[in-house]
Amino acid sequence: MRDLNNNVVKTIARWCLVLQAIMISSNAVALEEPGYVYMNVTIRNAMTGLIRPEIVYRCQSKRKDYGWHRASKPGAQFSFPIILIDGESKIPAIHICEIRSALGKATLVIENTYLDAKMCPHSSCAHEATPKGIVFRGLELDFKELFPKPKPVEYLELPWTSWPNRT
Numbered sequence: 001m002r003d004l005n006n007n008v009v010k011t012i013a014r015w016c017l018v019l020q021a022i023m024i025s026s027n028a029v030a031l032e033e034p035g036y037v038y039m040n041v042t043i044r045n046a047m048t049g050l051i052r053p054e055i056v057y058r059c060q061s062k063r064k065d066y067g068w069h070r071a072s073k074p075g076a077q078f079s080f081p082i083i084l085i086d087g088e089s090k091i092p093a094i095h096i097c098e099i100r101s102a103l104g105k106a107t108l109v110i111e112n113t114y115l116d117a118k119m120c121p122h123s124s125c126a127h128e129a130t131p132k133g134i135v136f137r138g139l140e141l142d143f144k145e146l147f148p149k150p151k152p153v154e155y156l157e158l159p160w161t162s163w164p165n166r167t
């Protein structure tokens with residue numbers, strides 16, 4: 001009987017150690033610094049079929065001004081890398097890009113989280129200036145699926161606001 005009790009005590013003691021180890025390691029995970037991921041934000045000229053296809057644009061975040069850039073022909077593009085908090089899907093990095101063309105002006109608000117970095121490796125997503133306006137072309141998670149998976153998408157983000165008529 002004493003032996004049996006001893007064994008029970010030993011087993012309980014062992015389980016306590018295991019539990020403690022689990023608790024310490026999960027604390028360590030919670031205290032760990034969050035990781036970061038990078039992605040490129042890309043603005044591309046896709047002003048096909050126009051006599052004046054040129055676009056100019058300036059992107060800014062709260063902290064950084066990327067300055068004015070020019071993409072004179074369809075196909076020309078500009079990318080800048082942004083840093084995102086890994087695993088954080090509720091606090092997006094916000095960049096505002098003002099894009100100008102012969103057809104008008106568009107002030108695009110771009111919100112990215114690490115999910116976009118996962119969806120858009122190697123600059124595979126872009127904001128394209130087209131004659132209709134700014135079109136997003138890339139991959140997005142299809143949340144209509146039970147297990148959301150990346151799906152190619154292409155949609156108009158923002159039409160041009162035409163320049164005031166000078167008559």
Ligand SMILES: *[C@@H]1O[C@H](CO)[C@@H](O)[C@H](O)[C@H]1NC(C)=O
Nearest residue numbers: 038039040079081121122123
């Ligand atoms: C961003 O673009 C640059 C230049 O095209 C490339 O070297 C870099 O690997 C890209 N970064 C990502 C995260 O796609």
